[in-house]
Amino acid sequence: MSDSLNKVLSKLVTSIEGVKNEREMLLRLIIGLAVFLLLAVFKKQISKAVVWLCTKTLARKSELAQKALVDALSTPLSFFVLVLGIYIGTEIIAPSGEIRNPVLLIFKLGIIFSIAWFLINFINSDFSFVLKDDDSKTKKTAVNFISNIIKIIVVIISALLMLEQFGISATRVFAALGNGAVAFACKDAVENLLSGFIIIYDKPFEVDDFIKIDNEVGQVEEIKIRTTRLRMTDGSQKIYPNTTVANSAIINLSRMSHRLVNETLGIEYKHSAKEIDAFCNKLRSLINSYKEVDKTDVRVNFVNYSDSSLDIEVFFYADIVPLAEFFDFKTKFNCDVKALAESMNIDFAFDSRSLYFANELKIKNNEK
Numbered sequence: 001m002s003d004s005l006n007k008v009l010s011k012l013v014t015s016i017e018g019v020k021n022e023r024e025m026l027l028r029l030i031i032g033l034a035v036f037l038l039l040a041v042f043k044k045q046i047s048k049a050v051v052w053l054c055t056k057t058l059a060r061k062s063e064l065a066q067k068a069l070v071d072a073l074s075t076p077l078s079f080f081v082l083v084l085g086i087y088i089g090t091e092i093i094a095p096s097g098e099i100r101n102p103v104l105l106i107f108k109l110g111i112i113f114s115i116a117w118f119l120i121n122f123i124n125s126d127f128s129f130v131l132k133d134d135d136s137k138t139k140k141t142a143v144n145f146i147s148n149i150i151k152i153i154v155v156i157i158s159a160l161l162m163l164e165q166f167g168i169s170a171t172r173v174f175a176a177l178g179n180g181a182v183a184f185a186c187k188d189a190v191e192n193l194l195s196g197f198i199i200i201y202d203k204p205f206e207v208d209d210f211i212k213i214d215n216e217v218g219q220v221e222e223i224k225i226r227t228t229r230l231r232m233t234d235g236s237q238k239i240y241p242n243t244t245v246a247n248s249a250i251i252n253l254s255r256m257s258h259r260l261v262n263e264t265l266g267i268e269y270k271h272s273a274k275e276i277d278a279f280c281n282k283l284r285s286l287i288n289s290y291k292e293v294d295k296t297d298v299r300v301n302f303v304n305y306s307d308s309s310l311d312i313e314v315f316f317y318a319d320i321v322p323l324a325e326f327f328d329f330k331t332k333f334n335c336d337v338k339a340l341a342e343s344m345n346i347d348f349a350f351d352s353r354s355l356y357f358a359n360e361l362k363i364k365n366n367e368k
Contacts, residue, residue, distance in 0.1 A: 032093035047073075055069050055070060073118050077114070084110075086107070196224070207222060213253050215241065221237070221273035227241055258321070266306060268310070271346060275346065276312070277302075295316070
């Protein structure tokens with residue numbers, strides 16, 4: 001061995017208890033590094049083997065549960081194997097002394113971090129192995145909301161356990177949180193959390209519902225701990241604090257049992273009363289011919305003399321809830337009304353104004 005290597009080994013021997021001489025120290029170094037490299041190189045294969053064993057013992061009856069377990073556990077377990085390699089290698093090289101203490105701290109932090117990582121990954125799964133396709137949207141919304149709360153709890157507990165490793169007790173942290181300024185800063189977060197619980201319990205809407213709030217229409221994408229996220233009709237995402245949602249008047253468009261068609265048709269003043277009555281009767285028959293129409297309340301009435309038209313009000317309900325289907329129905333209905341008017345020579349009016357002069361105006365050009 002070279003002199004420089006001997007000096008390094010001698011320093012290690014003096015700093016580590018239980019090591020007799022440089023030869024033993026060299027042997028420990030070789031074995032420790034070999035163990036670390038072995039675990040570092042084969043960490044993915046080791047994690048795959050452990051995950052396979054877990055899936056066959058803990059989730060052997062459900063393929064979806066097996067997939068969720070594999071996705072959640074594989075990466076955190078690979079990271080833990082690497083941390084384990086550092087710890088075992090250090091234990092072989094330096095079972096006591098100053099080197100061991102920081103490595104032991106890293107090992108404990110690695111365990112906490114790996115477990116928290118796995119739990120958060122598992123909570124982030126779609127829970128398809130728990131939820132069924134026929135489960136209500138309310139149950140799915142509640143599961144997503146509760147899973148978000150559990151993630152926060154996991155992060156908080158993990159952070160407290162890590163702080164404990166540095167000698168900072170949880171009681172100190174809670175005492176700091178009890179401070180008035182901190183409590184005031186957390187006020188909005190607590191209010192939004194409670195509002196989220198109210199939304200889940202009261203169920204004014206569910207995920208995938210179309211709602212109208214503050215004159216804005218959007219589809220509910222997610223109800224989180226602090227916010228509710230809507231996908232607006234223009235494709236943008238709008239995020240509302242839960243307190244705003246809980247305190248606002250909400251119209252749930254997805255819970256409509258039917259949709260109202262209420263239009264005013266203006267026809268020209270040249271048409272006689274007989275033509276108007278005949279048009280109203282045929283228009284009423286046209287509406288009643290649709291299978292989607294609730295025939296118990298169909299109204300077609302000549303209601304008003306407007307400035308430039310004779311107004312006919314059309315009022316009925318269509319048993320159509322999906323918005324796209326309703327627009328398709330409206331398109332067909334409007335085209336049929338136009339065809340009916342053309343077949344009866346009924347002309348629709350447009351805003352216009354006629355001026356009548358009592359005496360003929362004569363315009364003379366005075367030439368100078």
